[in-house]
Amino acid sequence: MAEPIIQLVDITKKYGDFTAVDHLNLTVNRGEIFGLLGPNGAGKSTSILMMLGLTEPTSGEVRVCGINSTTHPIEVKTRVGYLPEDVGFYDDRTGLENLVYTALLNGANRSEATQLATELMSRVGLADQMSKKTGKYSKGMRQRLGLADVLIKNPEVIILDEPTSGIDPKGVQKLLDLIVELRNEHQISVLFSSHNLHQVQQVCDRVGIFVEGKLIAEGNIQSLSQQLFTHGMYLIELGLDEKSLPKNTNPDALWLKQILEPVEGVQKVTRANGLFQIECAGDVSSAVSKRIIERGLGLNFLNRKEYGLDAIYNRYFEGGV
Numbered sequence: 020m021a022e023p024i025i026q027l028v029d030i031t032k033k034y035g036d037f038t039a040v041d042h043l044n045l046t047v048n049r050g051e052i053f054g055l056l057g058p059n060g061a062g063k064s065t066s067i068l069m070m071l072g073l074t075e076p077t078s079g080e081v082r083v084c085g086i087n088s089t090t091h092p093i094e095v096k097t098r099v100g101y102l103p104e105d106v107g108f109y110d111d112r113t114g115l116e117n118l119v120y121t122a123l124l125n126g127a128n129r130s131e132a133t134q135l136a137t138e139l140m141s142r143v144g145l146a147d148q149m150s151k152k153t154g155k156y157s158k159g160m161r162q163r164l165g166l167a168d169v170l171i172k173n174p175e176v177i178i179l180d181e182p183t184s185g186i187d188p189k190g191v192q193k194l195l196d197l198i199v200e201l202r203n204e205h206q207i208s209v210l211f212s213s214h215n216l217h218q219v220q221q222v223c224d225r226v227g228i229f230v231e232g233k234l235i236a237e238g239n240i241q242s243l244s245q246q247l248f249t250h251g252m253y254l255i256e257l258g259l260d261e262k263s264l265p266k267n268t269n270p271d272a273l274w275l276k277q278i279l280e281p282v283e284g285v286q287k288v289t290r291a292n293g294l295f296q297i298e299c300a301g302d303v304s305s306a307v308s309k310r311i312i313e314r315g316l317g318l319n320f321l322n323r324k325e326y327g328l329d330a331i332y333n334r335y336f337e338g339g340v
């Protein structure tokens with residue numbers, strides 16, 4: 020059964036009259052990679068600060084690993100690893116020295132600290148960069164070292180705030196692979212905050228879409244599509260042979276809608292740029308093509324698209340679809 024590891028219950032955060040987070044309810048389960056997807060200013064970082072007990076909610080309750088973050092921030096800190104967008108290191112020290120220092124601060128003796136730091140450098144793919152000064156690390160290498168740094172205290176959950184910003188595509192891929200590996204092989208739960216939908220789509224089991232302080236939808240990709248699209252999840256484009264079309268067809272494709280009405284799932288039929296577009300609740304392309312052919316229309320081609328997070332993103336973040 021799903022066990023909650025992060026629970027936000029009706030959280031609101033106000034800065035003066037401004038509401039940064041508005042009645043947010045969110046649960047992340049143990050072993051899950053949860054994506055908090057939202058544009059700049061949506062309230063992601065503010066929510067994370069509340070999870071870590073670094074800022075207090077105006078109202079509501081935050082629990083991480085079953086502990087109230089607002090009243091017991093230090094206990095939460097021992098269980099959670101937090102990777103901010105920019106990690107600070109002692110740049111005149113090597114990657115290994117930086118990690119050893121964190122391990123010593125966490126109570127390890129020097130030989131344990133060196134052993135743990137060496138193992139972690141290797142786990143995050145920096146085995147060959149151990150003796151390089153962190154001032155010479157790339158942004159991607161710094162973020163991977165940052166992950167090693169949060170793993171030192173063996174956290175149950177890691178919270179990553181825009182961890183890939185400023186990293187080149189190859190570096191991003193390495194970091195994403197590492198996040199999945201940490202979950203799969205070390206059962207670490209992950210909250211991944213990002214405004215990059217492709218990255219979120221690639222690694223997260225569930226996603227919460229956060230806009231202007233409100234969680235507007237939550238679930239896996241398929242359930243998000245169902246929540247956000249009133250007009251279906253599939254778009255079928257038809258190229259019909261003009262010569263086979265009925266004479267004097269009206270431009271709004273009403274005649275085609277009537278033909279396709281008996282096909283269950285068809286919700287909207289329109290014509291754009293010479294193509295007929297059919298929005299439907301499921302993949303009904305074979306029933307549509309059968310019906311078209313039965314009615315004696317010439318079918319030049321049929322193209323089926325499934326709405327993914329791309330369409331959701333456009334709809335909520337870029338004002339379209």
Ligand SMILES: Nc1ncnc2c1ncn2[C@@H]1O[C@H](COP(=O)(O)OP(=O)(O)OP(=O)(O)O)[C@@H](O)[C@H]1O
Pocket residue numbers: 034037039057058059060061062063064065066214
């Ligand atoms: N200390 C503060 N005082 C006043 N307003 C704040 C404070 N911190 C954040 N805000 C405002 O709250 C809103 C949410 O900010 P937040 O940093 O949580 O968003 P975000 O989703 O993390 O965005 P970004 O990706 O840009 O960091 C923004 O409008 C921001 O200006």
